[in-house]
Amino acid sequence: AQSVTQLGSHVSVSEGALVLLRCNYSSSVPPYLFWYVQYPNQGLQLLLKYTTGATLVKGINGFEAEFKKSETSFHLTKPSAHMSDAAEYFCAVSQGNAGNMLTFGGGTRLMVKP
């Protein structure tokens, strides 16, 4: 069975500060990892994903994440937070043969202070 743990249900940063959202996974097979963002009253939007290859993955809106197998982590970062980044962020894991069946973490609500 696979699972995802997101440390910190709420994270608050100042505008212009570094954003770091933590995600650790548990998987018995090589995982495929995703970060999604959800704005209020909207569905989820893919930020980035790791399947194979380069462990540093760049996504939309200036976000990136690094896959660290030794630490079973896939933390999401952005060098400089913007007010528009305020949203809920979800880390998810999938097995390669599982279609669109994703296992999500509990989510982290990012708040950006002016």
Added chain:
Amino acid sequence: KAGVTQTPRYLIKTRGQQVTLSCSPISGHRSVSWYQQTPGQGLQFLFEYFSETQRNKGNFPGRFSGRQFSNSRSEMNVSTLELGDSALYLCASSFTGTATNEKLFFGSGTQLSVL
């Protein structure tokens, strides 16, 4: 190009009733997945349909069912509603249903309240 469309946007039902939610995927997408989102349990996978066949199923009771039509539109049905079924139900679509190889597009969801 229209996105994933879910109807209705909001729904209020009482315990014991049944409900049907609808999802129209992006044109050309043949895979439709359903997720339940609640404050307590988070996002949980319900099931996935591809070319009218259920391909994967999550750990939900048999009261939760779904189907997909030949035009790829999908419906999910919940019978004998319970208070705990109150949730945001999200639908997602993609071309072939392989999240690792392609992008999954989500609708805005149907907010179901059970009273």
